[in-house]
Amino acid sequence: MTTPEDHTLLRRAIALAATAREGGDPPFGSLLAAPDGTVLAEAHNTTRTDRDITAHPELKLARWAASELDPATAAETTMYTSCQPCGMCEAVIQQAGLRRVVFALSNDQLLDIRPGSGRLPVPQDGPALLDEVRAVVEGYYR
Numbered sequence: 446m447t448t449p450e451d452h453t454l455l456r457r458a459i460a461l462a463a464t465a466r467e468g469g470d471p472p473f474g475s476l477l478a479a480p481d482g483t484v485l486a487e488a489h490n491t492t493r494t495d496r497d498i499t500a501h502p503e504l505k506l507a508r509w510a511a512s513e514l515d516p517a518t519a520a521e522t523t524m525y526t527s528c529q530p531c532g533m534c535e536a537v538i539q540q541a542g543l544r545r546v547v548f549a550l551s552n553d554q555l556l557d558i559r560p561g562s563g564r565l566p567v568p569q570d571g572p573a574l575l576d577e578v579r580a581v582v583e584g585y586y587r
């Protein structure tokens with residue numbers, strides 16, 4: 446459930462999406478906010494201008510949170526984003542330990558606007574060479 450306070454911050458994320466579009470990038474924007482609504486960081490998509498397929502705003506902000514916020518602060522931080530995070534960004538958001546994500550447009554709604562954008566999963570083969578890889582990994586995590 447979203448609140449009027451959430452909507453204020455979501456509108457800022459949507460404005461950042463418009464900024465991305467105006468700059469020639471896909472129209473996605475995001476921000477991180479403290480519990481009192483203070484904006485901690487903002488980003489917009491720069492996949493085209495940076496020629497970087499990972500330059501999603503959610504990913505950039507999750508990386509920023511992981512490097513700049515202590516875990517307790519990250520755990521109180523909310524991401525507001527113009528569109529629901531993709532699978533890549535969702536995984537990094539989880540790694541960053543953020544509290545909550547609030548989005549405007551869902552991924553399903555995005556597919557309705559941008560048909561044909563779904564990608565097929567890349568085939569993965571494995572496991573293989575278990576003894577060899579275990580020798581490198583075992584003992585690292587204690």
Ligand SMILES: [Zn+2]
Binds near residue numbers: 530531
């Ligand atoms: Zn993404």
